[in-house]
Amino acid sequence: MGATLKDATAIAGIGQTPFAKHLPESEKTLACRAIVAALDDAGIAPSEVDAFASYTMEETDEVEIAKAIGAGDVTHFSKVGYGGGGSCATVAHLAAAVATGQASVGVAWRSRKRGSGPRPWKNTRVQLPTPGQWTRPFGLLRPADEIGLLARRYMHEYGATRDHLFNVALACRNRANQNPAAIMYERPLTREMYMTARWISEPLCLFDNCLETDGALACVVVSAERARDCRQRPVYVHSAAQGLPAQHHGMVNYWNDDPLTGPAWTAARHLWKGADLGPQDVDVAQIYDAFTPLIPLSLEGYGFCGRGEGAAFTEGGALEIGGRLPLNTGGGGLSEAYVHGFNLITEGVKQLRGTSTAQVPDAATCLVTAGEGVPTSALLLRS
């Protein structure tokens, strides 16, 4: 076996803009602000940046970013597809590039005006022969509908209830109530609010759906050795993985043998194979939460419990601070900000620096995951 990724690189800096339903500045400006802040956090000059990674859905390309922030000669740049499934992969691609000498200072970012911009599913101009021809004419229009179908089947097969989904929404909201930067900082959630909320795609209600947010975030990836000389305590990329399962079909994954085992299972197998640690060693988790049902599915996929046990896992405050697996400690996509999961990466870094607004005592390992349902990715971070 050749070079390994294990602890070879670290996240040395993180940066973010405010989060809001509407920010006046452009996505490009917000991206630059987050990136400049992340480099300042690391204590690295923009002229040293020689690698970029982002999402294929990112509207600002690396050419614009590089010339605006004053990057030097760039020798590695990559874009990852599948919306929120690409979040952790941006860091993974930079880690691979840095570990193999393709670059030395990498910046990953996501800037998105999903709060004040259009809703993607309203775009009927791009009418998607595949797989849209098999779903959209029948009114399966939005990601909420596509995941709602999986959620209904999951509830049917395993006896999961809306109370289990509420446990997820509540844990995220409680953490947001501790986080002044979170959209839902001053907005507590009660069971009654949840149970009487309007439907979005029954069985999913308003609080099962992520926020619609304007905002941008970035992080800086360097070698482990370099990170030890930076301003902040290094957060090591211990293991990383992407996951596209055999016979997978994207978010509308109803056509393979077993639609309830999604990309998380594939990513997890590779993630744990490359790690010295297992699920039992994880102190805190940042799990992609565009929709609450993704949490029980991911808990199963990443091996925190057995198949069909993800809903029951959420009982008894398991996802709260002090519980078995504190979840989305900045508030997540459900209650901090929905920026395609990048805030889950930065929150993982804060936990391992000991600077989270909902700090898990002595947190030393953090799992961060990307969108489940779509081809996905994951990071295992350690201090």
Added chain:
Amino acid sequence: MSATESVRAAMTPSVPESLSASVPGTTDNAPGDDAGLLLPVPDEDGAPFWDHAARGELRVQSCSDCDELRFPPRPCCPHCQSFASHWRRMSGRGRIWSYVLPHPPLLPAYAALPGYNAIVVELAEAPRIRLVGNLVAAPDAPLNSVGPARLRIGAPVKAVFAKLPGGVTVPRWLLERP
């Protein structure tokens, strides 16, 4: 369009809403209950499905070498890599595998059908072949013609065909025991 672009397009806000107000692929301005519903936009692999549907037949792509069914259709058999395929006729019988009841915000034509359902049907002959569709009270009835209380996972259903105002025929599903 590649799968990558499909997922991207499904999730990206890249086209301003002002550009998407009136576009091909919908039945905008057509009369009747289905006005404004999205029409299927077939690709080369999927076109035979819709051609057969227009003749009132539910057919699924089958490998001509190893006989395995596959859906959605694609150029090559994932089991034996054969490029030879044909379209095997199905009985049209199946069971509801799951369903949702979408509520606003929705595209206007769907918002005009409160309580409509979207279902996934697993086919009786091939339970791993699952089709997204709608449970309706009669072939030409609107998408909200069956009350939500009648929807149940496992309920037996049968395929019928509805010709939409735009001239495209799509499968719909009736309860076997209404």
